[in-house]
Amino acid sequence: MVTQAPGSPDASRGSAAGLSRAELDALRVRELVACHIRLHELIGRDAPLTAVLTELVEGVERYEPSVIPCVVLLNRETNTLHPGAGPSLPPDWLGALDGLVIGPNIGSCGAAAWSGELAISEDMAVDPKWEPVRDFAAACGLRHCWSMPIAGADGDVLGTFALYGRQPRHPSPDHLELMQDSARLAGIAIERRLTMEKLIHDARHDSLTGLPNRRAIFEELETALPQTSSAAAAVMFVDLDGLKGVNDSLGHDRADEMIREIAGRLRTAVRGPDFVGRFGGDEFVIIATEIADRPQAAELAERVLEAVSRPMPGVGFPAMTASIGIAMITQTCDAPEAIRRADRAMYATKHAGRDAFQFDDGVIRAQSRRLVMARALHGAEMRGEMRLVFQPVFDFRRDNIAGVEALLRWCHPEFGEVSPAEFIPVAEESRAIIALGAWVLRESCELIGALSEQTGQPLELSVNSSACELARKGYATSVRQTIAHARFPVALLNLEVTETTLIGSDAATTRNLQELESLGVGIVLDDFGTGYSSLSVLKQHRIRGIKIDRGFIAGLPDDRVNHAIVAGVIGIARGMGCTVTAEGIENSCQKDALHAMDCERGQGFLLARPMTSKALTVLIHEAGAKQQARPAG
Ligand code: C2E
Ligand code: MG
Ligand code: MG
DSSP states (O other): OOOSOTTOOOGGGOOHHHHHHHHHHHHHHHHHHHHHHHHHHHHHTTOOHHHHHHHHHHHHHHHOTTSEEEEEEEETTTTEEEEEEOTTSOHHHHHHHTTEEOOTTSHHHHHHHHHSSOEEESOTTTOGGGGGGHHHHHHTTOOEEEEEEEEOTTSOEEEEEEEEESSOOOOOHHHHHHHHHHHHHHHHHHHHHHHHHHHHHHHHBOTTTOSBOHHHHHHHHHHHGGGOSSSEEEEEEEEEETHHHHHHHHOHHHHHHHHHHHHHHHHHHSOTTOEEEEEETTEEEEEEEEEOSHHHHHHHHHHHHHHHHSOOSSSSOOOOEEEEEEEEEOTTSOHHHHHHHHHHHHHHHHHTTSSEEEETTSOEEOOOHHHHHHHHHTTTTTTTOEEEEEEEEEETTTTEEEEEEEEEEEEETTTEEEOHHHHHHHHHHTTTHHHHHHHHHHHHHHHHHHHHHHHTOOOEEEEEOOHHHHTSTTHHHHHHHHHHHHTOOGGGEEEEEEHHHHHTOOHHHHHHHHHHHHHTOEEEEEEETSSOOOHHHHHHSOOSEEEEOHHHHHTTTTOHHHHHHHHHHHHHHHHHTOEEEEOOOOSHHHHHHHHHTTOOEEOSTTTOOOBOHHHHHHHHHHHHHHHHHSOOO
16 A cells, blocks of 8 residues: 655655645545545445546546556457546547557557566657557657556456656656556456456356356347337247257267357357347257348248258267247237247147247248258268369460369259259358368369370369358368379469458458468459459459459440440459450350450350360360461461
C-alpha cells in the first residue's frame, strides 16, 4: 500500500508550507485508501468491470494528477489489447489501442503484456518500441508511458496498468509502488469478472461439446418464440441413431469423441442465425428462426442429415446417422410444447426406419436427390464411379494443342450420368470435393504425364480447384507431393480457380496460393467475368492465365457489349503477360471473331469436346502428324 505521495517533500522540513503540504499529502493518501475500500466494495458487489476499473483509475488520478492512468485488458485467445478504463486519455488513443496485437516492440503496454514485465518508456520520441505510432502519440499529446503487467493468481498476464504523461519523465520509486498496487487491485477485479463469466458460461453450456445445454435451449426458445408471429420458426430434435452401440463396442471415450465431432458439424451445417444446443446424451436441438416455410426447414434438415453421415475422421469409427423431428411453431406455442412436438416427430422418424426427418404433423420426407448424392459422393472415386475426360485447349497462333483441361464425370448407380454442374456444388458443400479433387489431380497427372511421354509432346494440364480445397491447410503441400509422385513437370500444371475463391480468400488460401506460386504451379482464373471481374485480384496474385467465360463468347460476333468486354480482357491479359483462353467456342463465327481480336487460345465444342485419355492420345498423334506434313516456313 502506498503511504506517501510520489514526489512529496520531506516531512521533516517543518516549515508552515511544508506542514500544509504534509497535511495535503495525508489527505491524498486517505482519499486513496478510501478509493481502495470503495473498490473492494464494488468488486464484492460484482459491479461491472468498467465501473470498478474507472473507480481505480480516477482514484489514482486524484492522488497523482501529474500522470494519466489507464487499464488495458489482454484477450489471451487473440493476444490483443482492449481498453479497460482511461477516462482522461484522448478517446482516439484508446480507440487505436483496441485490438492491438501485443509484441516486444508494440509500445509500452504491448511490450509489458507480451513479456509480463514492467515496460518503461521515458520518452516515446526516442524509444524504438514506439516507432510505428510515435507521431500519433505525439498528436495525442503523449510523451511518456510506464506500463505494469497485471497478473492473475496463476501468473498469467490479464492486462496492464499504465501511467502516461505529457512530458518525458522517469518514474520515481513511489510511482512504481503506485503502479504495483493498482495492478494488483485491477488483477483482483479482472480475475473475479473472468471467474463469474466462466460460471455463467458453464451453467448454460455442455462441458463435452461446448454447445448450449438444455437450460440454455429452453431460455433460447422463450426468447425466440415471441418473435415468430409473422415468420415461422422450426424447432428440430436431432437424435443420433445407434450411439449406444458405439458406446458398447468402442467405449465411452470414443463415443464422446464422436459426439464432439458431430456437435461441430451441426454448428457448421446450420445457417448463421440458427441455434444449436445439446439436449442430452445423443440428442441435439436446433432452433431456426427466420425460416420462411417447410421446404426451407426440410432443406436445413437434409443438410444436418448429410453432415452427420459424413465419414468420421480416424479409423474404426462407424458411419453415423440421425433421426430428426421438426415442429414448425408460432408464438402461440410455448417452449416445452415446442420441444414435445419436435421430440414426438423424432420418435416417429425412428419408428419409420431412422436416418430421415419428419414434420410433427406426420409428413414424411423421402430423402431428396441432393441428399442421396451428397452421401454417394463420399468414396465415389474409390468405387469406380468417377472417371476423367480431357478437353483440349488450342493455341491459335501456333495452330496446335497447348494443353488440356481435366473434367470430372460421375456415373451414379441409380441416377446414371450426373452433370458436374449438378454434383460439383453438392461435393463442395459436403466437402466430398476434398477427396475427389485429390483424386482428379493424381489421376490426371499420371494420365497426361504418360500421354506426353508416349506422344513426345508435352501438354499443359489444367485442373479445377474448388475454394474449399484451396482453403485447406496443407493443400499446397499435397499438390507438391502428388506431382512429385507422378513425376509431372510442375511448370506444365495449372490450377483453375474462380475469382470468388481469390476475393474471399482467407489466410490459409493466401498461404496456399503463395506456396503454389513459388512452386511454379500456374494459377489460372476460370470463368472470368462471371464473378466480380475484380481488377485488383489480377494485381494481388501472380496469374498465369485468364479464361473468359463462355457467356461472353456466346454473343460473338454480333453483341457489341460482349465484343468490347472480350477485347478488353484480351488486352488486359496481354498487358499483364498472361495467357488468355476463350471458353465455349461453339461455331466458326465466334472463332473468327476471336481470331480478329488476336485471342491467343480457345476451348470449345467446335474445336474438340471433352474426351477420354485414349481418344486424346489418338488426337495428339493425328495433330503431330499434320504438323509434320505441313511445309516448313
Ligand atoms: P469449367 O471449369 O468452366 O469447365 C468447362 C466447362 O465447359 C465443362 O463443363 C465443359 O464441358 C464445358 N464446355 C466446354 N466447351 C463448351 C462449349 O463449346 N459449349 C458448352 N456449352 N460447354 C462447353 P463440365 O465438364 O460440365 O464442367 C462444369 C464445371 O464443373 C466446370 O466448369 C468446373 O467448374 C466444374 N468441374 C468439372 N470438373 C471438376 C473437377 O475435377 N474439380 C472441380 N473442383 N470442379 C470441376
Ligand atoms: Mg475450368
Ligand atoms: Mg470455365
